[in-house]
Amino acid sequence: MNREALTRRLFLQGSGTLAGSMMLRAGIPAFIAASQAACSANEELAAFDILSKAEAREIVAIAARIFPTTDSPGATEAGAVYFFDKALGSIFADMLEPARGMLAGFQAGVTPVYPGASMFSDLDESDQDDYLRSVEKTPFFQNARLMTLIGVFGMSMYGGNRDDIGWKLVGMDGPPHAWASPFGYYDAEYLAAQEQQNGE
């Protein structure tokens, strides 16, 4: 593997790891980030360790409906699928085979309802939402939701929440997580009023 390919592979697999974070802080990554943005979806999907291309495509589609891209980033931009890939080879390794079985069952239900479509990711977004609503009580959906949300909001070392997208989305700036008062609107208002009172 040449150096460029190695670097790219390290980035794709480990941008959330300590090594990845250190690279980001060191400033190297403007270049790598630009390269990454230029990657085609297929090239990215080739970089998974556990998931096949087809599995990854399905998970990207499912996660994108659970936590969609709207006028703000969603599961796709957070790289939630990379959490699935990493977790199913590590912290959730014991879920890999059951998850594959459940995914197969999930996919098998698509064609009877939508003839002509063999995969969930073939459906348009409206049909995807309808189909997910029909299975939202199933263990597969519940697990997919759990993993999508960890992929958006868990620490980036697990593979998702790229660039702390999930945290920024809800108003939390990224690490180092050390703050000073005032923290929010109401305590700022309160302290300002106190200060004014003390000054008078």
Next chain:
Amino acid sequence: MANENQTQYSLDEAVDFVIIGSGSAGGIIAKELSTNGFKVVVLEQGPFRAAKDFTHDDVSVFLFEELQGGGNTNNQQTFRDDASKVAEAPQRTPAFYAQTVGGSSVHFTGNFWRLRELDFNERSLLGPISGTNFADWPISYAELEPYYTRVDWEIGISGEPGPNESFRSRPFPMPPMPIKSSGVLMERGAKKLGLNAQVEPLAILSQPLNGRPACINCGYCMGFGCEVNAKSSTLAAMIPDALASGNCEIRAECAVFRIETNDQGRADEVMYYDPDGNERSQKTKAVILSANGAETPRLLLNSASERHPDGLANSSGFVGRNLMFNSHSDVRGVFEHPLNDFKGVQVSRMVHDFYETDPARGFYGGGGIDARPFMAAYPLLFSLAGARPEGPTWGADYKQNLEHDFSRTMFLFTGGTSLALDSNNVTIDPTYKDHDDDMALAYFLQDRAFEIMQAAGATHAWRNPIQYQSQGAHLLGTCRMGDDAASSVVDKFHRSHDISNLFICDGSSMVTSGRGQPTMTIMALAFRASEHIMAAARNNEI
């Protein structure tokens, strides 16, 4: 801080004390005894983590219960709400406590209420309650007050006196942590209702103390270890001095399974599994059991022998009985502007106007209400469990609600009394069902919290459903103290009635539950117990 530089004692040579558990009580007693010249071995089932080992990793901490032994898949505790049922192992560990040097003082939130005078003699004030073991303590607030003060100054408590608290002999050692938006809103709501929102005392440093730094307001207190040692765990505040004394050896990852007694009926040996799973035993002149309100009675019952067929120290039959979790309920609200309550400590203000039992309410009990972000401190936890009750749990609207609500959410959390019952107990694992009065109190306090939330100006507010508790982080009452050996396990100085060199000090010693924040009291009891144990040892009275 690891084991290699510690004093190491021989297994066969009796040390002065073996302390079982290194948490809120065990950590203090270890420091007190060892710095006063006694030879001490501490056996702790969890690993020896240091501040540098604590992270903000909510996946590991919340989903995998990193600090609690890896979850109930590992712990295999069972639970039932009635002794006639078959106990089963649920997904979440029923007796929820940290397994790490420092115990649950490492992962606690740090709310440090003292008990009040009435907590110690409420049975005399109110009379008996049928079907319960409601009783007075054998000590008063005045007797414990000097030790509360030691906790303030030696463990490190920030705060300022409020209108609803008992007398204190010294002021707080340091000012309160900064007020948060939730605290401001609680003050606003309370004032409109004629209530008093007062500063929450916290076991979190607002100023440096004894070489430890002030809090950096990272927000990761509840459930997490503190990476800067500003949280006043015994790991941060006591264990370093114990080790520096040269008299204390802490054996981490050593799980005790039995206390042996000799022909004279004295505890002389503690059996445990070492980190490699080998059986070991430590000879000792005396044993101090501080393993928490679930593990302490379990160990005593598991130490049954021919001489003690019902378990050690159990001639009264009170070992394991009267388990109390404290009653709880909560209300959540969303406000117009960002509170950003994920920044800073969990709680900055509380209301204690409903602390006392009011017979007019028709049930026993009282408690407090505090304002906090609760799960809105952590984006992952909030995303999993913080969706609006009437709203979607996935899709664009769900996402929009999360984006809006996370920074604008406040919880009002209630903590209150639990009654002591025979039917709530630890035999090997917990059996527990809240008393009717505990449930009535939870609903009552939730209604008051809801009124405060509305008065504070929430745009949306919800009462979270109240359920019978199947998990407790406050493990109280199971080896209660008392003057009467027929109805208590230890005397007022924590010596077991049955075995003169066996002392028990932790949440199990508490006779009543207090109003929801027991650790301050457990620590005060530990300072007091240490003093009496040392005096007895010096007088050859053990």
